[in-house]
Amino acid sequence: xxxxxxxxxxxxxxxxxxxxxxxxxxxxxxxxxxxxxxxxxxxxxxxxxxxxxxxxxxxxxxxxxxxxxxxxxxxxxxxxxxxxxxxxxxxxxxxxxxxxxxxxxxxxxxxxxxxxxxxxxxxxxxxxxxxxxxxxxxxxxxxxxxxxxxxxxxxxxxxxxxxxxxxxxxxxxxxxxxxxxxxxxxxxxxxxxxxxxxxxxxxxxxxxxxxxxxxxxxxxxxxxxxxxxxxxxxxxxxxxxxxxxxxxxxxxxxxxxxxxxxxxxxxxxxxxxxxxxxxxxxxxxxxxxxxxxxxxxxxxxxxxxxxxxxxxxxxxxxxxxxxxxxxxxxxxxxxxxxxxxxxxxxxxxxxxxxxxxxxxxxxxxxxxxxxxxxxxxxxxxxxxxxxxxxxxxxxxxxxxxxxxxxxxxxxxxxxxxxxxxxxxx
Amino acid sequence: xxxxxxxxxxxxxxxxxxxxxxxxxxxxxxxxxxxxxxxxxxxxxxxxxxxxxxxxxxxxxxxxxxxxxxxxxxxxxxxxxxxxxxxxxxxxxxxxxxxxxxxxxxxxxxxxxxxxxxxxxxxxxxxxxxxxxxxxxxxxxxxxxxxxxxxxxxxxxxxxxxxxxxxxxxxxxxxxxxxxxxxxxxxxxxxxxxxxxxxxxxxxxxxxxxxxxxxxxxxxxxxx
Numbered sequence: 118x119x120x121x122x123x124x125x126x127x128x129x130x131x132x133x134x135x136x137x138x139x140x141x142x143x144x145x146x147x148x149x150x151x152x153x154x155x156x157x158x159x160x161x162x163x164x165x166x167x168x169x170x171x172x173x174x175x176x177x178x179x180x181x182x183x184x185x186x187x188x189x190x191x192x193x194x195x196x197x198x199x200x201x202x203x204x205x206x207x208x209x210x211x212x213x214x215x216x217x218x219x220x221x222x223x224x225x226x227x228x229x230x231x232x233x234x235x236x237x238x239x240x241x242x243x244x245x246x247x248x249x250x251x252x253x254x255x256x257x258x259x260x261x262x263x264x265x266x267x268x269x270x271x272x273x274x275x276x277x278x279x280x281x282x283x284x285x286x287x288x289x290x291x292x293x294x295x296x297x298x299x300x301x302x303x304x305x306x307x308x309x310x311x312x313x314x315x316x317x318x319x320x321x322x323x324x325x326x327x328x329x330x331x332x333x334x335x336x337x338x339x340x341x342x343x344x345x346x347x348x349x350x351x352x353x354x355x356x357x358x359x360x361x362x363x364x365x366x367x368x369x370x371x372x373x374x375x376x377x378x379x380x381x382x383x384x385x386x387x388x389x390x391x392x393x394x395x396x397x398x399x400x401x402x403x404x405x406x407x408x409x410x411x412x413x414x415x416x417x418x419x420x421x422x423x424x425x426x427x428x429x430x431x432x433x434x435x436x437x438x439x440x441x442x443x444x445x446x447x448x449x450x451x452x453x454x455x456x457x458x459x460x461x462x463x464x465x466x467x468x469x470x471x472x473x474x475x476x477x478x479x480x481x482x483x484x485x486x487x488x489x490x491x492x493x494x495x496x497x498x499x500x501x502x503x504x505x506x507x508x509x510x511x512x513x514x515x516x517x518x519x520x521x522x523x524x525x526x527x528x529x530x531x532x533x534x535x536x537x538x539x540x541x542x
Numbered sequence: 543x544x545x546x547x548x549x550x551x552x553x554x555x556x557x558x559x560x561x562x563x564x565x566x567x568x569x570x571x572x573x574x575x576x577x578x579x580x581x582x583x584x585x586x587x588x589x590x591x592x593x594x595x596x597x598x599x600x601x602x603x604x605x606x607x608x609x610x611x612x613x614x615x616x617x618x619x620x621x622x623x624x625x626x627x628x629x630x631x632x633x634x635x636x637x638x639x640x641x642x643x644x645x646x647x648x649x650x651x652x653x654x655x656x657x658x659x660x661x662x663x664x665x666x667x668x669x670x671x672x673x674x675x676x677x678x679x680x681x682x683x684x685x686x687x688x689x690x691x692x693x694x695x696x697x698x699x700x701x702x703x704x705x706x707x708x709x710x711x712x713x714x715x716x717x718x719x720x721x722x723x724x725x726x727x728x729x730x731x732x733x734x735x736x737x738x739x740x741x742x743x744x745x746x747x748x749x750x751x752x753x754x755x756x757x758x759x760x761x762x763x764x765x766x
Contacts, residue, residue, distance in 0.1 A: 190673060190674065191672075191673055194675065196683060198659075199683055199684055203690050234567055235567070237567060364646060364647045365647055366595065366596055366597065366646065366648030377620065379620055384623050385623070474569075474571070474614075474627075475566070475567050476616055476625070476627065485597070487598060487616075489598065489600055489614065489616070500600075500602045500603070502600040502614075504597060504598040504616075508651065509652075541674060542674075
């Protein structure tokens with residue numbers, strides 16, 4: 118007869134404490150005792166489902182406890198900054214789609230606003246353009262967070278959530294398609310405006326989607342927020358204190374998860390964000406669970422913003438009325454001399470930017486996407502630097518991962534919601 | 543407190559070391575004449591003036607000018623919500639600046655990236671390795687004298703190519719065949735008569751011999 122025995126599970130925190138005690142009692146140079154195992158180096162990625170792309174982390178393990186972590190990035194480096202130096206400002210817009218490819222619309226808007234700041238026209242954009250751009254940014258935020266939360270849940274073992282959020286995300290892509298002509302590679306903005314206006318009936322489709330997505334967000338919360346397994350895997354894991362978050366330059370939901378109420382839409386309102394009502398959710402402890410909660414609430418706030426924009430959406434032009442910046446309408450190009458010249462100069466030489474340097478930070482779904490443009494005049498930047506939130510956010514891993522269990526790596530990576538296309542540029 | 547006032551306070555502490563603030567599009571830039579003093583200036587900016595957040599560090603190659611490189615620091619403070627840009631020049635002969643990782647830990651990866659892309663070394667950096675390009679890559683791609691099309695490199699050991707495990711096997715396309723039937727063994731040969739099938743088998747055999755029996759096509763030469 119087999120004897121039934123109770124298996125004793127130790128709390129992870131207690132195991133970490135035990136490991137610390139064990140390593141502390143060991144004098145330097147002393148051989149590890151019988152109970153202490155060999156150190157093991159484990160490669161996570163670059164092709165691993167939890168690394169969401171091509172991140173590689175070299176982990177040093179003592180049993181199941183991480184004692185060292187070295188993130189390696191660059192597997193998706195395409196030299197975007199070098200390419201930008203050889204292109205006109207307008208030509209670079211499609212490349213911004215490929216930065217954070219889960220929120221291309223937000224990248225388009227960020228880049229266009231940066232170039233417009235350099236040109237000094239960022240406050241002269243027509244109101245309709247500004248409202249449509251805000252709608253784009255917030256739809257991109259909802260889309261990115263839906264994917265981020267869905268994948269995060271799947272990393273933690275809940276498959277249903279992923280399918281559930283992807284259904285909603287699909288609707289955003291349909292909206293993108295009818296608005297911009299493309300589902301992912303939108304390239305929707307132009308310097309000084311947009312590539313096209315909203316199609317008729319789009320606002321109603323968008324409202325219908327918003328009413329559906331709030332239901333979906335609530336349902337997703339019932340899957341996760343009080344799910345015992347999910348809470349166990351995320352609460353108290355990957356805690357980032359306030360000062361460390363600032364020190365490592367975190368931004369976006371990862372910064373706000375640590376309790377810092379900083380949102381560029383509030384701190385330095387661009388477009389029409391100062392006329393819209395929304396709240397900035399913040400976490401309390403800075404653990405993975407808080408970062409998840411912040412994202413869930415941000416989606417609700419985004420829905421609120423898009424509703425307000427659709428209510429207030431003014432009529433009027435979508436481009437600045439300056440042929441030196443925006444391409445003139447085609448019928449006039451073909452019939453009038455001045456427009457023809459503008460068109461020719463605009464296409465061959467690009468917009469004539471003044472010499473100078475600007476930095477524009479945009480509140481992207483993943484954090485602060487910044488463009489630093491150094492111009493020597495003319496149609497191409499002398500230097501364009503992309504400050505990508507994922508790159509900066511990932512740099513904290515070598516500090517954050519040690520002392521956690523190996524299985525926590527998946528939970529922590531998922532809670533960061535990074536994109537390697539943006540990190541590696 | 544505006545960014546301009548903060549910039550003037552910082553200038554007052556260091557005097558001639560820092561230029562007068564330049565304002566463009568509402569952003570304030572200070573030029574530091576000696577790159578060696580950057581960590582000290584940054585530490586003061588962080589402790590006394592509340593610039594607790596380092597947004598970004600980047601570099602500019604002013605090819606043809608002397609000094610050639612500029613390192614650009616973007617500072618920000620959560621207390622006063624003001625941004626400040628610090629710039630300093632680094633000459634090509636020196637190509638070195640002191641690290642500010644002691645002031646903000648986020649500087650770590652930014653400085654690695656500048657080293658990787660522009661070739662400016664940061665003295666005192668805890669782990670100055672390439673970050674986006676691979677270890678052993680010989681060039682600095684963001685320099686202006688590096689062509690957009692790239693430069694040939696000897697592919698180092700980390701980026702080796704080996705024969706694929708199934709190469710030469712029955713389900714792997716054979717490179718170099720003159721038509722799809724020769725390249726792709728799975729393609730159905732119309733079985734018209736035995737003579738044609740034999741000719742086809744001989745043809746396959748020839749290709750196999752040309753590439754070696756079991757190993758398939760060998761590692762390809764790196765293209766220059």
